[in-house]
Every structure is written in C-alpha cells, then in structure tokens.
Amino acid sequence: MRRVLFLLPVVLFLVLAGYFALALRPDRDPHELPSAMIDKPAPSFALAGLAGAPGLDRAALAGGVTVVNFFASWCVPCRVEHPLLMGLSAETKVPLYGIAYKDKPEDTARYLAQLGDPYARIGLDQAGRVGIDFGVYGVPETYVIDKDGRIRLRMVGPLTAESVARALRPLIEELNRS
C-alpha cells in the first residue's frame, strides 16, 4: 500500500503532462471554436443576389452536396483563399455558393470583377443575420452541406490547398458516395 502511495505524485505528474501535451500540441489552435451547428440542418434563409443575378436560398442547398463560402470584399484572408475557390467547383464537382457577409453589393460586385467569380450563386447577407444563423464569427468560413441539407463540416479561416486535400475533398467524396 505504502509503495503504491509513494508513486502517486508520479502518476499525478503524468496525468498533468498528458493534458499539457494535448493542449499544447502544435497543430491545435485555441482560437478555433467548436461548431454547434455540425450535423444540424442548415438554417433557412432567402437572400437577394447581385444585380441581374439570382439570389441564394435554403432550397438551393437541397438535393445534393454543396459548399457554402462566407466572404466579403473587406476581408483580407478571403483574398488569400480566393485563388483556391476559383478551382474548387471543378475539383470537387459540387456547386460552390457564396454568401457575401456584411458587404455592400457594389463592393462585392467590384471584388468579384477584379478577382473572378468562383460562385455558382451568391446571396447578399448585408445585415449579417444569416451569418449568425450559421454560427459565423468571422469571414471567411466554409461549410459543407450534405444531400439532406445538414451542415457536415465547417472550416474557419482561409482554405489552404492542404486543408482542402485533407478535410474538404475527402468529406465531399464520402458524402457523394453515400
């Protein structure tokens, strides 16, 4: 008994060290928040589009796997991921929809004219209310929505070639198979 008790501090230390190792591992971002919306149905919404273009609503997300990207012309990281978005639809073979978050329509139009428009459809969320319904807390955010309209993946911050290859594409392929 005494012998076992003698080891107690070592055991406590190992438990603590384990927690620290988990919390301090290099690929963990403490600012990344868990999403409360995973596996829940995407919220219902209906947004107007840019002049002369159809808007985006919840019905457009039904019937197949889709990717929804929140962006804004004022958002610098959005410019970083933009070249990746340009090829995303072709790469994943699912439609990419854009929601312009708290952006003036003319700024959104100018942004897309300058950099190119990767989106099949765009909805303008000028009030940011649809963003709140999705649980967005900073653009860019990217959501994968399955055939049944449920949110399956949320990626915060700019997409990278690595994160697309590691998380986005495998999930889309899996969802397309099922």
Place this chain on the structure above:
Amino acid sequence: MRAVSLLLLALVALGPAAHAVEPSERLADPVLEARARAISKELRCLVCQNESIDDSGADLAHDLRVLLRQRIAAGDSDSQAVGYIVTRYGDFVLLKPPVEPATYALWFGPAALLLVAAAGTAIYLRRPRPDDAPLPLDDAERRRLETLLGEGEG
C-alpha cells in the same frame, strides 16, 4: 474653478462605466433593456473571446446585442433568448459554463482537490509518530560533555 474640477472629477468617475452598447441599440422600455443588459453580460463575444458582448466593440458583438434585444422585444424569456444564441454558437458563448456531466470536473474539481488535500493533511497530522524526545545521555557521554564544557571554561 470649483465647478470645473467637479465636472472633471465627474467625467473621470463616469468614464470607466461607459460600455460598448450604443445609444441606438437600446430598447425604449427600461425593463426590457435592463434584462437585455443582464443577459449580454453573460454572453461571450466570439471575436475577442474574453469579453462579454456587452463590453465588446466588435461588429459581431453589436449584431448579437441587436439580435438579443429583438428577441426580447418579441417576447422571448431570458432563457429562450440565450437558447437562441446557444443553438447557433454552442455553450462556448456562455461566459459561465453550464453544470452538466462534461463540466463536472470544472465545477467540482477544485473543491474535490481541496477535500483530498485536507484529508491527506489530516491523516498525516494524526498518524502516531515515534517519540521525538532525545534519548538521555549515558555515563560516558555525560563525562565527555563535562570535559568539553570544562575545557571551554578553562
């Protein structure tokens, strides 16, 4: 002069009480506004993460304050209004985490540690210990001691 210093004093005293809540956000009904203020002090701003939305100047905090007031003005109870935001942003948005099995360690861990430490200390202090009083000197030691002391005096 006195009036000016009083005014300055008042400004300094009132300064820290200023919040991020903009006048245009406030509800006309003071009762509802007070409820909204109380709730928004308990909700985390997701952009700054260590400020409540009541204190934060972030855009999203502003939107959430407005949203919260709309819910309350529409007749939501406090828990319904909080629930509305929690379903979108998760428990993380609550500055005070809920008491549930996943957070038992958080809520009761410190008290449990204190109890364990107190129990350990009690056991340690109460266990029988061998008598600490020094053994009396035997004859040889006493003689040697006297010799040494005698040398010191001489």
